[in-house]
Amino acid sequence: MGFADDHLIPLVDEGLGNSAYLLDLGDGRALAVDASRDLRALHAAARRRGLTVAYAADTHLHADFLSGAVQLAHDHGATVLASATGRRAFPHRGLVDGDEVDLGGLTLRALATPGHTDEHLSYLLLDGDQQLGVFTGGSLIVDSAARTDLLGADRTEELARAQYRSLHRLVALPDATAVWPTHGAGSFCSAPPGAERTTTIAAQKHTNPLLAAPDEDTFVQRLMASLGSCPAYFDLLTEHNRRGPALLVGTPPLPALNATQVKDLLANGSQVVDARPAAEFAAGHIPGAISIPLREQFATWLGWLLPDTAPLVFVTGAGQDLEEIVWQAYKIGYERLAGHLAGGMPAWLEAGGAQATTAFASADQTPDGPYLDVRQEAEYAAGHVPGALHVELGDLADHTDGIPAGAVVACGHGERAMTAASLLERAGHTGVTVLNGGPAEYAAAHGTRLDATEGGER
Structure with missing residues (x-):
């Protein structure tokens, strides 16, 4: 078959910051890449085109979501494609570097690209000798590379060096080759996040600051310096994905x-x-x-x-x-x-149940007391209220004893701050006020200016 751009359907999970892909193979069959266990969008896209998923490829053992590959094997009879070195405990076709899969006109070639994980594969899509695009998963992503610390701090540098070699292998592909990453803006697997979700090899040669590093040591230093915090549940899912998630029949109930x-x-x-x-x-x-x-x-x-x-x-x-x-x-x-x-x-x-309330106020109604900023480190560095106490929301439950009484709790808009206030209240704090807004509104209302340093939002 010939390849057209509309044969590839990106399926973006804005919350996790990830993209799955559904590739229409032109004969009623499809390839799914890095599909999540939440297959609602993928199933809807397949139905619209009358497609059955014949192949479900995973680039790596995901830490941020459960894979939908096992479910696709059950629902569609899909062949699961994955690294042979991942020790997956369910039926799949294990691939090593250079292995090819005939998709029926197109070919998928496995490229070993360790770094984000040990067993990471990228998948190069070929139409004859033409290299159309590469599914890079958590290797080369838009203007960055995925984080290398998920297998433990003791392996972060080793994997960062592997990531260096993997990225340079990928950018040796022809300039016109499309790059289709899994991780993107908003993903805590990316380091740091970017705004775009797909790119080309040529664009990355010009805009990716990691690829501009003059040598491997500089690359490693830059990548490791960009690693922020990540959710606690990441520690659990790699093994769940290795074993294979339980099969589901429809939407599980919520009684x-x-x-x-x-x-x-x-x-x-x-x-x-x-x-x-x-x-x-x-x-x-x-x-x-x-x-x-x-x-x-x-x-x-x-x-x-x-x-x-x-x-x-x-x-x-x-x-x-x-x-x-x-x-x-x-x-x-x-x-x-x-x-x-x-x-x-x-x-x-x-039914007589007890009720608690929390003060939720606009910037001009908040007191001048202690200000607790619960945003991510990069957001805080980009601009914060002078004198603010900074504790990321993900770390707050372990630091509630050090939060002063009567604090104004703030994030960028108010949602995370309300979550933080609920954690503080559960720990026994009273009198907290949640800012309905962000630091710029607070600074303007209280006659001060933000302290801005390097960084960006996450």
Whole structure:
């Protein structure tokens, strides 16, 4: 078959910052690359084109989401393609460097590109001798390379050096070769994130600062200096993906629970996640609940702040999508979902349940007291309120004792700050105020200017 750009369908998960790809092979079959366990968008795209997924390729053992390859093998009869050195414990076709897969007119060639992980493969797509594009997964990404510290601090430099060699192997491809990475803007696997999701070899030669490094040592220094924090659940998923996620039939249920059932669950170690918008949580919530508003980043903060071992009860507001909660949780391996509070907070209050509130104020209504900034390090470096105490949200639960009383808790808009306030309140803090806004609004309202240094938002 001839290749046209519309044969490749990117499937972007804005919350995790990742892209999967569905390649229409032109004969009713398709190749999926780095598909997530949440296959709703992929299935919809396949249905629109009348496609059956014949191949499901994974570039590496993902740490930030559960792979959908095993599910695609079950649902579509897909052949799973993956590195032979990944020790995957489920049926797959193991590939090593140089192996080729005949896709029926197109060819997929495996390229060993270790760095992000040991067993990382990139996949070069060929039409005869023409090198059309390369699925680079967590190797070469737009204007950067994926992080190399996920296998432990003791291996970070070793893998960074492997990443150097892998990137230089990839940029030896023809300039016109398209580059289709998995990790992109918003992904905590990328270092640092960029705005674009696809690129070309030629563009990366000109714009990727890591490739501008004059030697391997400089490359390693730059890459390692760009590594920020990442969610705690990353430590769990590599092994889950090696074993293969459990198969699912449809959307798993999220049972309706009455107030009495919720109280019983809480008494026996369950945790409450309040998925309503920050303002609704502030107006009234179950004491001890953790605020994680249902938005694109829901899975990231669920996996960063809560264990996967405790049953989870969800509080939702009018019109919120329960199915979205389920898939956000399941795609990162959180399957102990006890249910949702039927009727929401009105039902809880009607049954005599206790309620807590949190101050949520605009910048001109916040006090001049201590200011706690819970954004990522790169965001803080880009501009912060003078004298701010900085603790990243992901680290806050371990540092609540050092937070001063009556603090104004802030992030970029208010969602993460409300999550932080809920963690502080659960630890016994009272009198915190959440800033409904960001540091620029606070500085303007309080007659100061931001301290800006190097960095960018994450």
